[in-house]
Amino acid sequence: MKKRPSARPSGRSRSSAGGLSSPERALTASEEIDLFHGRLAIKELEENKPSWDAVNRFLASHSFPLVEGPSVTFVWRGEAEAVNLRHWVYGLESSQALTRIGGTDLWYLVVEIPERSRVEYKLEIHQNGGSRWIEDPLNPNRARDPFGANSVVHGLGYEIPSWSKHDPLSRPGHLEPFGFESKALGGQRRCLLYLPARFRRSRQYPLLVVHDGSDYLNYASMKTVLDNLIHRLEIPDCVVVFTDSPDRLREYANDANHAKFLTEELVPDLERRLPLIGRPHARALLGASFGGVASLSTAFRYPGFWGRLLLQSGSFAFTDIGKHNRRGPLFDRVVEFVNAFRRHPNALSEKVFVSCGVYESLIYENRSLVPLLQSTGMQVKFVESRDGHNWENWRDRLREGMSWLFPGPLMMIYE
């Protein structure tokens, strides 16, 4: 999945410019992988024309997908007409066929995955004239999302961040549901209020408002992340409100009522009820995908009110010429907003953290946004990751984003 590195092992003559020096035939992908990393386990197995028992032993003696340096071997065992790897890595064929080892029912595919990558996938099994997508039965790693679950392969060097896992030493904060009657949105909204452990009314806290709050809690471990980052002093004690929308594609796509709900209704109410600092530098909006658009567009409508923005894989679609956008009508209002912002960018906030996976198509839009934000004089930090448009990518960036927007008292507290 990556461009071949220029450094190669000896044994092949090379020109000083780095290209092949003789008109030898191009190497196949498999040959290149072998060259780089010696014999892959699956190749050895295949060459030995394995028996049923040999396949059993092979499966029992490895974990899958089998990560050997940058080479990752996906396998599936069973009778089928065809087996495909299905994934959402932008720039690659979204369907790649597994090969069956002759005389066996073992299928495999070797893919190069760069270090520290996280890739979600499924297997597509064609049987009896039909097909179905399944999670990889040999891989225990799953990522859940609102649509179900995917299998996950971790490239060499990727580790699930320790701060996203339960830490018994971290004092747990409290989550309390509350309802909010919004005139702007014309009805009641259910929200969740996070209060840090040891919350006390005599202190003043920064406020973070989260779009798609339930998903951040359910699929990005955000309660655990907050507990841990606060415990580790990497962010300050803070109050967090998790909001949801019953119609996010409309309300998050630069909707005036949504912005009014957050800015003119929710925050004033919270600042009346809770000991919040109540100044721009202590007010943050967080959102991913359309939630990123909702965050930016809300700040755009209320410049100077939200001093901190955390935008993850924002769906910042735009057109450089014409009005047609390749992403379809759902994005029309987004494009209208982003085009307007691109024409007249303004310093709508103070600090903006932007993250995006390089395996998602939105990397183009997010990279394009960064210099624009910077041109306004706002402080901007942009982080790319080898991941896709998914909740665990957004989870993995929370530490960097939150600790940059709200630095904790790490250097001052020694308990």
Place this chain on the structure above:
Amino acid sequence: MSVPVVLLGPQRFDPTLGEAVRELGIDGPIATITAGWQEREPEDGELHEHLGKRTVNLKLYARTDDVWKRDPELRTAHRTRQDRLRHKQDFYRVRLEHELEAAFVIQTRTAPHEILDEEHDFSIRALQELDEAHLRQCRAEKERFDARWKPTTREAIARHRDELRQILARCAAVAIAGGHVATLLNRLELFGMDELLAGKPLFAWSAGAMAISERVVLFHDTPPQGPGAAEVLDRGLGLVPHVVPLPHPDQRLRLDDKERVGLFSRRFAPALALAFRNRTRVTWDGNAFVNAHGVERLAPDGGLERHARWSVEGRGQGESLVLAPGVGAPSESARSSLVDMTGLVPGSSGEGAGG
């Protein structure tokens, strides 16, 4: 013989304070300072239980609130001073990061050995001079403030000092907890606690240990943002000399990085950079660090050294520290060490010189 100062590792999960207090035969009430816990200052139930329900909290955080209420003029002046100090700290940090970057770049260069050694020494001196210049600025700010406002003589503070003096007269020792080190240091200074604590055995851990040392060094090698540069915050109370206490070393320091460890050690020499894990402690008896339980020194060569004691050789100008003979000997009990240490002749050899 001076009164002992016991520095301990973190106490939250596996407290050893009671053990240290018993070891020194402390009898009677123990004054506690938990101002580093800020608003949680009164939540000292566990500490009270741990010390056999004989603690008296000096409530320096609450007393400070009272002072600010009674003397708003002083509060405003103090805030102004703190704002100035924060600016100074920011600018010091800017310079510091450049100096450290230069030091790390030089460490990784290829050059004749003797030149690299000279340049490395130069890096250390530059860092030390920068730290010292920053400390001078902090001290000058505070001296100006003290000269202008004479805080300890103002009525709002003087009455608290009288109370504190009376409480301390009834106490056999003082225990200073960790927490927010700047908050703690400010409260200790505001009430002139260096004077009030004189003559009392002290037990201090984490930020408490840092605040009573000569220099408060903030440190974290792997923060989520920034280069992880240790920085000098300010002068401490100076009740325990020759040491930079480093609590939570496993969480805060890259102890496997010899370059960083060595640089840290040499930068703050001749003071000992001592790592305090849970259940560790060491006693300063006025002449030497004795009765060390598991405390490790960050060594100039980048390693970690564990010794039973470190003694001081020389005083005043040109003072230096050397490791005492008997390196690695089993720790003695604090009480016997203190008796033995009376009239101690400092270690005579240069073995393991700390710089």
